[in-house]
Amino acid sequence: MTDPTRIAPELLVSRWFNTPVPLSLAALRGRVVVIEAFQMLCPGCVSHGLPQAQRVRQVFAREDVEVIGLHTVFEHHAAMTPVALEAFLHEYRIGFPVGVDAPSEAGPIPRTMAAYGMRGTPTLLLVDRAGRLRQHHFGQVEDLLLGAQIAMLAAEPMTAIASGAACGVDGNCA
Amino acid sequence: MTDPTRIAPELLVSRWFNTPVPLSLAALRGRVVVIEAFQMLCPGCVSHGLPQAQRVRQVFAREDVEVIGLHTVFEHHAAMTPVALEAFLHEYRIGFPVGVDAPSEAGPIPRTMAAYGMRGTPTLLLVDRAGRLRQHHFGQVEDLLLGAQIAMLAAEPMTAIASGAACGVDGNCA
Amino acid sequence: MTDPTRIAPELLVSRWFNTPVPLSLAALRGRVVVIEAFQMLCPGCVSHGLPQAQRVRQVFAREDVEVIGLHTVFEHHAAMTPVALEAFLHEYRIGFPVGVDAPSEAGPIPRTMAAYGMRGTPTLLLVDRAGRLRQHHFGQVEDLLLGAQIAMLAAEPMTAIASGAACGVDGNCA
Amino acid sequence: MTDPTRIAPELLVSRWFNTPVPLSLAALRGRVVVIEAFQMLCPGCVSHGLPQAQRVRQVFAREDVEVIGLHTVFEHHAAMTPVALEAFLHEYRIGFPVGVDAPSEAGPIPRTMAAYGMRGTPTLLLVDRAGRLRQHHFGQVEDLLLGAQIAMLAAEPMTAIASGAACGVDGNCA
Numbered sequence: 001m002t003d004p005t006r007i008a009p010e011l012l013v014s015r016w017f018n019t020p021v022p023l024s025l026a027a028l029r030g031r032v033v034v035i036e037a038f039q040m041l042c043p044g045c046v047s048h049g050l051p052q053a054q055r056v057r058q059v060f061a062r063e064d065v066e067v068i069g070l071h072t073v074f075e076h077h078a079a080m081t082p083v084a085l086e087a088f089l090h091e092y093r094i095g096f097p098v099g100v101d102a103p104s105e106a107g108p109i110p111r112t113m114a115a116y117g118m119r120g121t122p123t124l125l126l127v128d129r130a131g132r133l134r135q136h137h138f139g140q141v142e143d144l145l146l147g148a149q150i151a152m153l154a155a156e157p158m159t160a161i162a163s164g165a166a167c168g169v170d171g172n173c174a
Numbered sequence: 175m176t177d178p179t180r181i182a183p184e185l186l187v188s189r190w191f192n193t194p195v196p197l198s199l200a201a202l203r204g205r206v207v208v209i210e211a212f213q214m215l216c217p218g219c220v221s222h223g224l225p226q227a228q229r230v231r232q233v234f235a236r237e238d239v240e241v242i243g244l245h246t247v248f249e250h251h252a253a254m255t256p257v258a259l260e261a262f263l264h265e266y267r268i269g270f271p272v273g274v275d276a277p278s279e280a281g282p283i284p285r286t287m288a289a290y291g292m293r294g295t296p297t298l299l300l301v302d303r304a305g306r307l308r309q310h311h312f313g314q315v316e317d318l319l320l321g322a323q324i325a326m327l328a329a330e331p332m333t334a335i336a337s338g339a340a341c342g343v344d345g346n347c348a
Numbered sequence: 349m350t351d352p353t354r355i356a357p358e359l360l361v362s363r364w365f366n367t368p369v370p371l372s373l374a375a376l377r378g379r380v381v382v383i384e385a386f387q388m389l390c391p392g393c394v395s396h397g398l399p400q401a402q403r404v405r406q407v408f409a410r411e412d413v414e415v416i417g418l419h420t421v422f423e424h425h426a427a428m429t430p431v432a433l434e435a436f437l438h439e440y441r442i443g444f445p446v447g448v449d450a451p452s453e454a455g456p457i458p459r460t461m462a463a464y465g466m467r468g469t470p471t472l473l474l475v476d477r478a479g480r481l482r483q484h485h486f487g488q489v490e491d492l493l494l495g496a497q498i499a500m501l502a503a504e505p506m507t508a509i510a511s512g513a514a515c516g517v518d519g520n521c522a
Numbered sequence: 523m524t525d526p527t528r529i530a531p532e533l534l535v536s537r538w539f540n541t542p543v544p545l546s547l548a549a550l551r552g553r554v555v556v557i558e559a560f561q562m563l564c565p566g567c568v569s570h571g572l573p574q575a576q577r578v579r580q581v582f583a584r585e586d587v588e589v590i591g592l593h594t595v596f597e598h599h600a601a602m603t604p605v606a607l608e609a610f611l612h613e614y615r616i617g618f619p620v621g622v623d624a625p626s627e628a629g630p631i632p633r634t635m636a637a638y639g640m641r642g643t644p645t646l647l648l649v650d651r652a653g654r655l656r657q658h659h660f661g662q663v664e665d666l667l668l669g670a671q672i673a674m675l676a677a678e679p680m681t682a683i684a685s686g687a688a689c690g691v692d693g694n695c696a
Contacts, residue, residue: 041258041265046220052666059666079261084215087253091215144574144581147669148676155677226492233492318400318407321495328496329503389606389613394568427609432563435601439563 008133009115013099032153033127037070040088042121049122069098072113182307183289187273206327207301211244214262216295223296238328243272246287356481357463361447380501381475385418388436390469397470412502417446420461530655531637535621554675555649559592562610564643571644586676591620594635
């Protein structure tokens, strides 16, 4: 799931919070994107994943690194509604953009979660400046390692990224 | 609000979880009752109050000390529904009885919360074996102090409790 | 080692810090005594035992509960000298009385540590108002339980304690 | 003190632990060097600085990043002797090389500490592959930021490093 030659699947979001306009990985090309996939009633997300995403937001400049929350509800759908999420984001003072992963007609797993083959929450994804998925962490990842991984993606020269725009429709890059 | 000569207001609960029968302070007379008033989307309740209540449940014998959660929703009512609470209790593995504080027609403050004059969540109440409110903590209380307070209530001789209904308005009990 | 009918062995201390006069369990009769046995280079003592003893000092009134540190050095004797201990107590802002457990001629285990049969550090001992050893914790003990145990000893009526003074030389109390 | 055009002052060490041979920044040229300056009786070093250095050791490969402890004793000299340090390193299971900062005849501040103008402990220094001091943190630095800083130094191309000795006084390198 972290094939560095392929463009990461686009976010499929039914509703956005904390942003005046919908976001997309395509529009964020040029920046590193940190995606924190969570459920508001997942204890590991509340105690570890989301606080870590907030720290990432504070440490890195927004012109280099964008942090996005993705509410990937795959259980307790009646409890974790958009109305409940909105209250949650307010109470936990989460200020970065959060998208609700679009429900699927095929089952309980929402669409972006399925496209990335996520195993559960919290999951943290790193997308490079060229839009390619470079890290896929399920569970906890320690701050030192995450800081290093984000910084290395942010430090990649733009020339390498420019060639990323030449990736074929098959996802392979020249 | 902690007048030791008065019987604590009865719990007004619209729905119970984790108990086959409704609970009441009257029926729990003879035991110390620890009431953890919380909201499922209150960060201080999730990180401090509820884990502390779980530790109280583990340290003290149930024949001496009963632990009860009280979901005192006074904001974000559409988010913190009984359905959402049920999922929350499951995910956070909260096994002690939890009652939903009965909504009030007069405003957003539920009825038990109003009767006790609670200022917010988390609030921890200690009711002695005779049914009198003895401690009312708003916010955080440290484990050492709480352990001491519960133990002292549990250690009070039954004779004092029996005569408790006869305590004078000066707070002295015969 | 926690026979409630026997008077706890007296402290054998070669040097005291943080007290103008030497302390003894005999002189502290009437108060609960919390003894935190530690080594200044024992990680569990530094991260858990000593901070807990400091919390005990803050929560309980000194007229009811005395907190004493006991430096029971049984390894690295050349490193954990009284001079080093004095610097340690200063840097860690430990303000309660601390005694250096008297070295033994028989081996590396100091004398009080041997008299109590301690297995290592940290060890926390609770001595009741009558001078009897009532709890002997090796390793970590949680705050809720410790707070309860101290409070229960502090709540024991003086009459029971008075009879403690009539314990025979065989350690048995009438 | 973090002039990127200057080679960092060499370590002045009177005794090494955890290494069969003395270390020097000169000999480590080509690797990023993380220097954790600490005192064994400094609470912030024990609770924050040294555990963080241990995490750095685990996250980064030794061929890229070397972690060195530097015992910069500037107070309580009689307490923090090499003998005491040896016991400390053993008890806290610190496995990376640790040097004792060489005492100065001029006063209590040891020689390397003085050469770097350190304000106290803990202090964390980052030296790049070319031997230049690039970061000087006094007090706490969070893991995310530190991980990013180390990774960026480790990612710097060797060509830039080779020419590093020729950086101009304006900070620009040829």
